[in-house]
Amino acid sequence: xxxxxxxxxxxxxxxxxxxxxxxxxxxxxxxxxxxxxxxxxxxxxxxxxxxxxxxxxxxxxxxxxxxxxxxxxxxxxxxxxxxxxxxxxxxxxxxxxxx
Numbered sequence: 001x002x003x004x005x006x007x008x009x010x011x012x013x014x015x016x017x018x019x020x021x022x023x024x025x026x027x028x029x030x031x032x033x034x035x036x037x038x039x040x041x042x043x044x045x046x047x048x049x050x051x052x053x054x055x056x057x058x059x060x061x062x063x064x065x066x067x068x069x070x071x072x073x074x075x076x077x078x079x080x081x082x083x084x085x086x087x088x089x090x091x092x093x094x095x096x097x098x099x
Contacts, residue, residue, distance in 0.1 A: 025068050028093060032068035035089075037061070043083075051088025063089040 023036040040059040047056040056062045066080040084092070 026065075033065045034068045036064045037086075038064055038083075047083035049085045049088050050082050051084055051092055054085070056083050056085055060085075062086055065089060 023034050026033050026035045038061065040061045043056075043060065043062065044058050046058055047062075048054075049056050049062075063084045063086050064081055065084060066082065
């Protein structure tokens, strides 16, 4: 059976501009953020998502974000990093953190 042609990520209109492991600066109404996508294979700890206050389980793809205006090299402090579920990060401008 012939193999199907698979498009590369750059060919897809919905392709993530920051593939796993790479970081970029995102501008939001609350300031500039350094954002890094983490693949499921790249995480082996449990974190608490500030968007929904639920656990980000190990081996779950997610987003790590921290303020870009931090003190260390202009890219924030390690203590400022927060691990978000990807949908929570995308919706954070439309809703506040849950308590």
